């Protein structure tokens with residue numbers, strides 16, 4: 001029996017892009033190979049300028065790769081224009097027709113394809129219902145909110161039933177609350193229609209909550225590709241560890257189950273690592289929510305430090321704790337009903353912290369200072 005989808009929805013094979021006029025070695029996209037499965041919600045995540053839009057434009061046919069090929073459902077489409085690919089794109093600027101009603105905006109592509117009027121009417125109505133705008137078919141885009149306009153743009157792309165939908169930071173213009181709401185709605189819609197989504201964002205939380213898998217990009221390359229849990233819990237580089245949320249990164253040297261920080265101070269227990277040679281330059285990575293401040297359990301490593309700063313942010317409080325001059329870790333605590341404000345530290349107290357060695361990652365690269373990280377200098 002033949003599998004209904006023997007091919008990945010999108011295959012990028014050693015795709016590179018150097019823009020005309022750029023320096024000989026300045027690649028916006030530098031040899032990316034990636035398979036995106038049928039029906040997958042796949043995100044491209046990375047800092048500004050890392051090549052996300054360029055990669056999406058090459059997938060959609062809006063830019064030609066300098067090298068490599070793009071395959072859609074097994075067919076090589078490299079060099080084909082956008083309208084010859086079974087792909088639709090939702091750009092950050094929604095580009096709606098302001099003088100047309102919502103229904104006519106959504107119907108636009110179908111009319112150009114010469115589809116029968118009754119069918120157009122039915123598909124447009126279904127699509128407006130799907131994005132919860134079925135009650136406003138006659139409104140014009142300028143009278144809508146940002147989130148509603150976003151949903152029209154989505155309906156207009158989905159109504160063509162593309163095999164793949166490319167979305168370039170579609171929620172970036174929305175305020176945080178609307179954005180969170182649209183994230184949930186977008187994900188629901190994707191599940192209902194079963195179309196492959198390739199979603200560009202530079203928002204880590206957004207990529208983690210929405211994606212089946214994601215690729216973390218840096219300087220034109222994919223640093224790591226996997227499920228949200230893979231890249232968050234098991235980052236393979238210091239870049240990914242610090243770009244995906246907040247991580248404590250301490251540069252040092254691995255020796256017999258400990259990392260000796262470059263900055264000095266006590267050795268930090270990480271447990272024995274068979275894959276790391278003694279004397280290797282490493283960076284230790286541990287998430288702020290994986291460090292205990294009380295209720296220690298057996299087998300934990302314990303260290304003492306001084307509370308240097310306390311940051312209250314509603315449901316959580318972050319403590320910055322100095323283990324030695326130049327070695328400060330952040331610790332995140334949930335503000336549960338049990339925690340009492342008067343117990344909180346204000347700074348200067350000597351405290352004990354604990355962690356489980358298995359929660360420490362030992363990465364084989366020195367920690368780099370990166371944009372988007374949340375490390376604070378509390379000296």
Ligand SMILES: Nc1ncnc2c1ncn2[C@@H]1O[C@H](COP(=O)(O)OP(=O)(O)OP(=O)(O)O)[C@@H](O)[C@H]1O
Pocket residue numbers: 019020022028046047048049050051052053054055202
């Ligand atoms: N038309 C162009 N001509 C020359 N260089 C370009 C062009 N478009 C993008 N670049 C460069 O290519 C690199 C990647 O740009 P790209 O737009 O793909 O990044 P991005 O990851 O989408 O960033 P952002 O998050 O800011 O949208 C950048 O260095 C950018 O300056």
Ligand SMILES: [Mg+2]
Pocket residue numbers: 052053054
């Ligand atoms: Mg971009």
